[in-house]
Amino acid sequence: MLDIRLLRDNPELVRDAMRRRHQEAPIDEILELDRRRRELLTETDTLKAEVNSLSRQVGKAADADEREKLKTQSREIGERVKAIEPQVAAVEARQRDLLLRIPNLPMSDVPEGADEQGNVLVRKWGEPPQFDFTPQAHWDIGPRLGIMDFERAAKLSGSRFTVLRGQGAQLELALINFMVDLHTREHGYELIWPPYLITEESMIGSGQLPKFEDGLYSDKRDGLYLIPTAESALASLYSGEIMAEADLPMKLVAYTPSFRRESGSSGQDVRGYLRQHQFSKVELFAFTKPEESVALHEALTRHAERVLQELGLAYRTMLLCAGDMGFAAAKTYDLEVWLPGQNNYREISSCSNVEDYQARRSNTRYRDANGKVRFPHMLNGSGLAVGRTLLAILENYQQADGTVVIPEKLRPYMGGAEVIK
RNA sequence: GGAGAGGUGGCCGAGCGGUUGAUGGCGGCUGUCUUGAAAACAGUUGAGCGCAAGCUCCGGGGGUUCGAAUCCCUCCCUCUCCGCCA
Numbered sequence: 001m002l003d004i005r006l007l008r009d010n011p012e013l014v015r016d017a018m019r020r021r022h023q024e025a026p027i028d029e030i031l032e033l034d035r036r037r038r039e040l041l042t043e044t045d046t047l048k049a050e051v052n053s054l055s056r057q058v059g060k061a062a063d064a065d066e067r068e069k070l071k072t073q074s075r076e077i078g079e080r081v082k083a084i085e086p087q088v089a090a091v092e093a094r095q096r097d098l099l100l101r102i103p104n105l106p107m108s109d110v111p112e113g114a115d116e117q118g119n120v121l122v123r124k125w126g127e128p129p130q131f132d133f134t135p136q137a138h139w140d141i142g143p144r145l146g147i148m149d150f151e152r153a154a155k156l157s158g159s160r161f162t163v164l165r166g167q168g169a170q171l172e173l174a175l176i177n178f179m180v181d182l183h184t185r186e187h188g189y190e191l192i193w194p195p196y197l198i199t200e201e202s203m204i205g206s207g208q209l210p211k212f213e214d215g216l217y218s219d220k221r222d223g224l225y226l227i228p229t230a231e232s233a234l235a236s237l238y239s240g241e242i243m244a245e246a247d248l249p250m251k252l253v254a255y256t257p258s259f260r261r262e263s264g265s266s267g268q269d270v271r272g273y274l275r276q277h278q279f280s281k282v283e284l285f286a287f288t289k290p291e292e293s294v295a296l297h298e299a300l301t302r303h304a305e306r307v308l309q310e311l312g313l314a315y316r317t318m319l320l321c322a323g324d325m326g327f328a329a330a331k332t333y334d335l336e337v338w339l340p341g342q343n344n345y346r347e348i349s350s351c352s353n354v355e356d357y358q359a360r361r362s363n364t365r366y367r368d369a370n371g372k373v374r375f376p377h378m379l380n381g382s383g384l385a386v387g388r389t390l391l392a393i394l395e396n397y398q399q400a401d402g403t404v405v406i407p408e409k410l411r412p413y414m415g416g417a418e419v420i421k
Numbered sequence: 422g423g424a425g426a427g428g429u430g431g432c433c434g435a436g437c438g439g440u441u442g443a444u445g446g447c448g449g450c451u452g453u454c455u456u457g458a459a460a461a462c463a464g465u466u467g468a469g470c471g472c473a474a475g476c477u478c479c480g481g482g483g484g485u486u487c488g489a490a491u492c493c494c495u496c497c498c499u500c501u502c503c504g505c506c507a
Binding site: 049067071244 | 431439440449466468470471474475476477486487488
């Protein structure tokens, strides 16, 4: 959520940011509501002050007549307050709702652009493997090896679900454990195991609601939502709290399944394991002091890249342009892994600095060395999307005989096996 | 799901209709003392909104009252016991 004071004092800055994102925002309506809100608040505050003052006098009044007179006076003013308060509540609710639907402001070094065409290559690592045969897509490799079953998954749950079995299921678990071990042991993250169902309030904190309800699975009976990413849970972990500066930066890693309805993406990636309603993800997350978030964003991105390096998967790092960034992000690097079966790079991680955007929404704060209460910055990044890593391994490590070599770093997690066959 | 007990400031814990935004303790900060530190002593220390006057906040929402942390209703959460259960 943006700071209403920023919008008030510098609306052109916000307007310009929305232009860069190629998005519309009801800035004028919000400003008008803000004026109205403060006007009404001044009015009720003045009246309330009178009520308070009269009530104090009632307690001290000498005789009964005097007391009754003061009571009547106070009651009349109280009625006026009661008449105005619903208006205040309505204006506040409307303003908050509009404000919650405005995306974050892109940082100044985010490139211009409307869509992925505007993204900028930052660096490349590794070489796409050369094959002396025609490489296959994972949706052919997986079922042939008997480790992926799309048909039975469709029978159980419909489209965009997959049953993994045998070494396929083991590979998924191996990747999760490998990634978690790397980040906890070598990159200093603390492992978190959050709930997969969280409240509406928590979803608002991360920015998922109110705008993207269509993308979420929910249980109306209990008012809970299935997390579309562990980020949703982690961003609200300290909601309403004042953190200690000594706890920052706080670096967290969580493995969770992620659930997405993928509404609006019909026709895209319908085959295979690329775009599922349920997928595993190891998520990196951090709370930092504002002045440290830029550096930690770079570090966190490197931590995610390290997974691809350890697994020997070629990738490139892209800096997203303003028009292609997610709702809450101020700056985002995407990691794209080389997929021989698609003959292309595909997103496997997205690492964002959201600055204080989620902290404002979730009311997460920290007390700095001077005792001042401030909003921390938050960072998130996939480290990595497990399903896409699995299919990247199948496609990059496939051999002429149809088997798949297991990357060395994963073998200890696969009972020492060297090949999937 | 049933019965009971609770939810108060960073933490613990008083208050149960009128200078109580809230006694006290712990923690934090500042000072005195000390070569320095500890201890001791003294002072200080919640958050939000508003240009300001001031207003709001004692789990959330609603009500009673001139006035509510304090009374009533309702919802949520925590704990204990029972039931159910991986």
